[in-house]
Amino acid sequence: MKPYMEMTKEELLALKKELSAQYKEFQTKDLRLDMSRGKPSTEQLDISMGMMDVLSGNVDLTCDDGTDCRNYGVLDGIKEAKELLADMMEVAPDYILIYGNSSLNVMYDTVSRSMTQGVMGSTPWCKLDKVKFLCPVPGYDRHFAITEYFGIEMISVPMTPDGPDMDMVEELVASDDSIKGIWCVPKYSNPQGISYSDETVRRFARLKPAAKDFRIYWDNAYTIHHLYDHDQDHLIEILAECKRAGNTDLVYKFASTSKVSFPGSGIAAIAASQNNLVDIKRQLKIQTIGHDKVNQLRHVRYFGDIHGMIEHMRKHADIIRPKFEAVINALEQELGELSIADWTNPKGGYFISFNSLNGCAKAIVTKCKKSGLIMTGAGATYPYGKDPNDCNIRIAPSYPTLSDLVLAMELFTLCVKLVSIDKILAEKKDKEQTKENA
Amino acid sequence: MKPYMEMTKEELLALKKELSAQYKEFQTKDLRLDMSRGKPSTEQLDISMGMMDVLSGNVDLTCDDGTDCRNYGVLDGIKEAKELLADMMEVAPDYILIYGNSSLNVMYDTVSRSMTQGVMGSTPWCKLDKVKFLCPVPGYDRHFAITEYFGIEMISVPMTPDGPDMDMVEELVASDDSIKGIWCVPKYSNPQGISYSDETVRRFARLKPAAKDFRIYWDNAYTIHHLYDHDQDHLIEILAECKRAGNTDLVYKFASTSKVSFPGSGIAAIAASQNNLVDIKRQLKIQTIGHDKVNQLRHVRYFGDIHGMIEHMRKHADIIRPKFEAVINALEQELGELSIADWTNPKGGYFISFNSLNGCAKAIVTKCKKSGLIMTGAGATYPYGKDPNDCNIRIAPSYPTLSDLVLAMELFTLCVKLVSIDKILAEKKDKEQTKENA
Incomplete structure (x- = not known):
């Protein structure tokens, strides 16, 4: 098959007829497929x-240091859980604070605290005329929802294969003291699956922000979420790098076991410098007496240590890997030669980022939905839900079964083709009109 | 023994000598007793x-409606948990939102949200010059800590045996639109164990606040925490009463299973009107994908229904009741005739409120500490930690064993006597001086 752009109007119309028939057949199948979110599958x-x-009722729920996990107390998490999560987050246990079941909640609370209390003694953001965040795009919709909710202005920064455009990041944070943060998913990023290069991390650690309450919001959600045993991305540990750069307090690092154990019933954590942790704990002790220590202990007893966790992640990879490969295969096979789309091919995480021709993403997602396939809403990967080129679609392969996924990708690529043909035909028509008018 | 006030200086000095000897003996015992917090005992x-x-690994973790508790989702809690907590909170399941492990956290979040977002469309409190809360005193230190943390001015309202002084509450909320809330522990109050009278609840439901974003923060922490099977306090259900009074949106009601199952590993909830719940959920969906549903299911499967919960609370009562009785007995026996103190005698909850002579509470708590008994800090039951009369001490009988408690009360009453004697002697001296000077 040759690229659609090189086809004549007649060829395209013939192709459209054929593909439309296939699409109509899909519509009779009453499909209900959901690829909208990064949800683990039942398996x-x-x-x-x-x-x-x-x-169990016969098991002693006491920590090594004598803490009874069943009672009140221990604001920052039991020692054993700190050690486990510290290994997962590649920091020392002293730099960790264990939270409840959701790292999103930790991030929300972190922004909320900055709004009403400021950061390590700075003016509370709610007292400022303007607060801005940098948002690498495409990115994670729930990050953007937090900053939008708090009325924080979002500035898009384009992603490159090495991470955010660091020239732009450096210039912006150095010149504008109303820029207080940047959202990052530095490893197997949401939605591209990109891991920041060594150079990118080093430049992050060496940022010279105009605002002393600027922080990097380093959401390392997929730190051990590899697809392959050996072909893994490696990310420079940001806290250590900030320390080396003399920028100790620059970063908040977030993680959770949501996609390790059970989403919603895992444990989340923040890692940061001592100065930051003191600032956070001053607030946290007002908010709660402590998080769920029994669940912390449950995780510790189940995984044992980081090795147990890594072995466990292999089982996840064995289930997810074929799904990623099925998506990539379908895209390559169906769209590979058509020059109407490109996509990422990640080695971990939960997503594949797909780019259609400009102005086609919304129409593709709508067309999928009309045949029973729910994709992440087009635009969701951009601040305010507005993709300026209307081209990015996040593909989340994890939740459907493999056979459903194959079916879903058949439908998805079909919709991409149909919408692209319409787009090219419309362009051709425009050109003809322009010629006629000339 | 006659009242201390009626004793001569010589009698008091002789008594002081005798009691000081007893105190010194205590100091040799190296006691380590903690009665500072309302913590359940190991038993x-x-x-x-x-x-x-x-x-267990063999149990299906699916809800009746098909929700897999192990995966993401269900922002407001599984249906079964809503039903259980609704019965506990005496409201319909539709008026409930299940949170994480801590009702304190729910209250903190509620105030925090009002600071940055306002209440049902009102101006965010952080944008106002002044925000005030009414604080019935003595009251719960962690409530006061939240309002203090957010810079909210606290106005003390005296408690009566029927609840807060409602004349004062009505007048204040009607006349000052910067008053946005009142902290209430309406049943078996912290620290007195007082339950609000029917009249008090009715007047609460009929408040006419000047501020339309005024809410009653109704922390019904001890709703099913009775000491006796039959001799129980009854509280009019506030949401229904507000509805009857045409004041549907006036109240947020909080509760948790912290002192039913495991503190820190229980489930918390808010109950409120539909308008309030919509307002809360609009925020909550930004903060989290959902709370721990597995733990919700664990509670539902364990208690079955409200009857199971009530039966379970009987077991708690059987353990706590003798402790409350031991405290009351010790107080009556040691201090009953001395006219140097009074105290409450609750039928439920976790605390007894003790009042010494004015100006003695801090000295008593310090004297206890020097012999190894930690009481709640004097002043803690007042906003900003400042008891204007320095007389209130919160007694928390639940955590120590019964034998430790008997010992602790021996020491406590001894300290009360010694500090009171010093106070009376000092007053006598002042009077003599005044006479001499005259």
Whole structure:
């Protein structure tokens, strides 16, 4: 098949007829497929069921230091959980604070605290005329939702294969003291699956922000979420790099076990410098007496240590890998030669980023939906839900079964083709009109 | 023994000598007793251990409506948990939103949200010059800590045996639109164990606040925490009463299972009108994808229904009741005739409120500490930690064993006597001086 752009109007119309027939057939199938969110599949949840057996009525729920996990107390998490999460987050246990079940909640609370209290003694952001965040795009919709909710102005920064455009980031943070943060998913990024290059991380650690309350919001959600045993991305540890650069307090690092154990029933954590942790704990002790220590202990007893966790992640990879490969294969096979789209091919994480021709993403997602396939809303990967080129679609392969996924990708690529043909035909028509008018 | 006030200087000095000897003996015992917080005892935690057995690797973690509790989703809590907590909170399940492990956290979030977003469309409190809360005193230190943390001015309102002084509450909220809330522990109050009278609740529901974003923060922490099977306080349900009074949106009601199952590993909830819930959920969906549904299911499967919960609370009562009685007995026996103190005698909750002679509370708590008994800090029951009369001490009988408690009360009453004698002697001296000078 030759690129659509090189086809004549007649060829395209013939192709459209053929593809439309296929699409109509899909519509009779009453499909209900959901690829909208990065949700683990049932099969993945099943591999963690042993977690329900490690604690029982006969098991002592006491920590090594004598803490009874069943009672009040221990604001920053039990020692054993700090050690486990510290290994997962590649920092020392002293730099960790264990939270509840959701790292999104930790991030929300971090922004909320900055709004009403400021950061390490700075003016509370709610007292400022303007607060801005940098948002590498495409990015994670729930990040953008937090900053939008708090009335924080979002400035898009384009992603490159090495991470955010660092020239732009450096210039912006150095010149504008109303810029207080940047959202990052530095490893297997949402939605591209890109991992920041060594150079990018080093430049992040060496930022010279005009605002002393500027922080990097380093959401390392996919730190151990590899697809392959050996072909893994490696990310320079940001806290250590900031320390080396003399920028100790520059970063908040977030993670959770949501996609390790059970989403919604895992444990989340923040890692940061001592100065930041003191500032956070001053607030946290007002907010709560402590998080769920029994669940912390459950995780510790189940995984044992980071090695147990890594072995567990292999089982997840074994389930997810074929799904990523099925998506990539379908895209290559169906669209590879057509020059109407490109996509990423990640080695980990939960997403593939897909770019259609400009102005086609919304129409593709709508067309999918009309045949029973729910994709992440077009535009969701941009601040305010507005993709200026209307081309980016996030593909989340994890939740459907493999056979459903194959079917879904058949439908998806079909919709991409149909919408692209319409777009090219419309352009051709425009050109003809322009010629006629000339 | 006659009242201390009626004793001569010589009698008091002789008594002081005798009691000081007893105190010195205590100091040699190297005691380490903690009565500072309302913590369940180990014996109480043991009765909930069955909770660790209801879920296992072989148990289906699916809700009746098909929700897989192990995956993301369900912002407001699983249906079964809503039903259980609704029965506990005496409202319909539709008026409930299930949160994480801590009702304190829910209250903090509620105030925090009002600071940055306002209440149902009102001006965010952080944009106002002045925000005030009414604080019935003595009251709960962690409530006061939240309002102090957010820079909210606290106005003390005296408690009566029927609840807060409602004449004062009505007048203040009607006349000052910067008053945005009032902290209430309406049943078995912290620290007095007072339950608001029917009249008080009715007047609360009929408040006419000047501020349309005024809310009653109704922390019903001890709703089913009775000491006795039959001799129980009854509280009019505030949401229904507000509805009857045409004041549907006036109240946020908070509760948790912290002192039902495991503190820190329970589930918390808010109950409020539909308008309020819509306002809260609009924010909550930005903050989190959902709370821990597995733990919600664990509670539902363990308690079954409200009857199971009530039966469970009987077991707690059987452990706590003798402790409350031991405290009351010690107070009556040691201080009953001395006219140097009074105290409450609650039928539920976790605390007894003790009033010494004015100006003695701090000295008593310090004297206890020097012999190894930690009481709640004097002043803690007042906003900003400042008890204007320095007389109130919160007694928390639940955590120590019964034998430790008997010992602790021996020491406590001894300290009360010694500090009171010093106070009376000092007053006598002042009077003599005044006479001499005259």
